[in-house]
Amino acid sequence: MQRFRFGKRQRLNRPDQFRAVLAWRCGAGNGRVRLHEAPNTVGRPRLGVSVPKRCGSAVVRNRLKRLAREAFRLEQHNLPPDRDYVLIFTAKWSKKPMSANCLPLGGLEYHTVRRWLRQLHERLDERFLRRTRGRPEGGS
RNA sequence: GGAGCGGGUCGGGCGGUCGCCCCGCACCAAAAACAUAUUGUUCACGGCAAGCCGAUUCGUCCAUGGCGGGUUCGCCGUGCUGGACGACCGGGCAGAAUGGGACAAUAUGUUUUUGGUGCGGGGAGGAAAGUCCGAGCAGGGCAGGGCACGGUGGUGGUUAACGGCCACCCGGAGCGAUCCGAGGGAAAGUGCCACAGAAACCACACGGCCGAUGGCCCCACGGGGCACAGGCAAAGGUGAAAUGGUGCGGUAAGAGCGCACCGCGGCGGCGGCGACGUCGCCGGCAGGGUAAACCCCACCGCCUGCAAGACCAAGCAAGCUGGUCAGCCGGCCCGGUCAUAAUCCAGCGGGUAGGUCGCUCGUCCGUGGGGAAAACCCGCGGGCGGAGCCGGUCGGCAACGGCCGGUCCAGAGAAAUGACCGCCCCCCCGCACCAAAAACAUAUUGGACACGUCAAACCGAUUCGCCCAUGACGGGUUCGCCGCGAUGGACGAACGGUCAGAACGGGACAAUAUGUUUUUGGCGCGGGGGACAGAACUCGGCUUAUAGACCCGCUCCGCUU
RNA sequence: GCGGGCGUAGCUUAAUGGUAAAGCCCCAGCCUUCCAAGCUGGUCAUGUGGGUUCGAUUCCCAUCGCCCGCU
DSSP: OOOOOOOGGGBOOSHHHHHHHHHTOOEEEOSSEEEEEEEOSSSSOEEEEEOOGGGOOHHHHHHHHHHHHHHHHHHGGGSOTTEEEEEEEOSOEESSTTOTTOEESTTOOHHHHHHHHHHHHHHHHHHHHHHHHHSTTOOO
């Protein structure tokens, strides 16, 4: 029976970890979020979420991070375990549905974020494997 | 019932599954430390009886002689030599035995850390927000005064403190409940007041009025004229604002010149802690606005901020240059302090970007355990403090304070409170049903009504038409008659009456029934919505955002009793 | 977290408390065979809400938005 947990050891905690993932330069985005991947040697997939301040107020940013964590928690067994992931929210969200150039937060659910995560990972997977074979001892 | 004012409380609830952060307990795994045991290695680590030996030392006894002194000649004292015994010391027994230490390995136990599993407990707000004030706390080596600068600004109180809060005063808004007010000083000084206006604070210039009085002229002696002296400050369109306002008197014209009321100022009495109020008297006005312009007065204020600061680990280069009448409290001065640079200050260059504490009530005492320990850790009990929260009570109009009791349980650090489902609650929309009310339509019944209709026939002091008879009277005439008209009668039409009201029709309105629509309420189904907003060292306030729900007190208006 | 600063036409900037200015842009007209340039005229603003004042872009308070510095 698979457990769907997401503790502190499954997250990226330090700024240099984030920088290492982004320096691998393997990412894709869909206009609302970006996903980056990089190999690790820990033996479990790890996620780091980055929500910049332009996404909205503190309530909005907390909401986005919780949705991302919930999506990763339920999707983690479908992802390759030897990688680090960084999910970056890029669009501007708002609680008010009528705001200009803001996406409404009300209709966003974790299913949507989970679907984005899966689609972006499928787009990245082939590129990731090619780069890993290219430099087999790269991640020293 | 409607409209409104003030204050307070809450900020969806219950259940299930999965998940996050912190704390405690238990178990498992790993690592480290410590303790114990065993084994091994090692150590210029320690000790070892009796018997034996000895060129150690001491004591007792015996023997012998020497020396010195005394002598009662018996001997006494002292030392040396030899022997025996005893004690001590050294050697030896005596080491590859034994004890101890260090190190290593193994086993067991304990503790700590990390990870995992299970159980239990706790886990966002009234504003956590904005960062507008005030404090605690920390640092600036020591840390004070003045100036400058900044803030506040009715009075009294409250508080750790505040620009907060409470009560009162004054001014303004409102019918009112209530609300709003940076609300000291313009007679200390400076500045500004556009345009308009005679003039914006400076004289009363400009523009005016009068000419009573004096002067001049004329004269019919009643007076009139001139505007020279002189008097006056009322009118002067403007403006936000113009040297008190209105009215009456008064005058040559006028004027607080006089009076009344209002405003203003001064003095005094009374009430109040006070701001101030009130009463009386006096002054006749003593001179614009602006201090959220500079300023004056009173009071308050060091600066920096938990990314403060302390410790540990790692790393780098105790590097270079300059400074010393400096620098250290920064804008200035005084006072204070360090004392010439490894140490202080500034600049350049180099390294780190990890962890623990601060930090989530604090502190003290007693006791038990661990411990070398007064340190420190754990458990239990109690006390004290706190500007925390809740309740009660007392004082106070209140803010608030005193006392008593209970409670003090978020603590992350790329940053925890979430996701899904079900039921319930509140609001909105749609549909269906039920009930009530209203409107409309239809039907039936009743039906106010100064609403309308009614034939034929009959009647008529009505009107008209036509016919007949008579032809007054007037006019014309071709003398045949014509025209107009009166009267009477017949006929026809109209009009009025009778018939004819308890008839017929219309019909406000009322009742009943049915249907439609609307509104309200209830119930059911479906759909949508439930705000503002996320702790980051901690408190006290303020400000701002906020769907709604509930409670309390009060005001005004309308209706009913 | 703390400390500063700024919001004026579509854009860039002015403006002692007294009619909000200029350049570019846009629109219309003139000129030109047409375009450009030029000329003439016009439209368009003090972030928002209060307060002080006779009068606020300016002074004060609150609020919203943006920028910068410490780190």
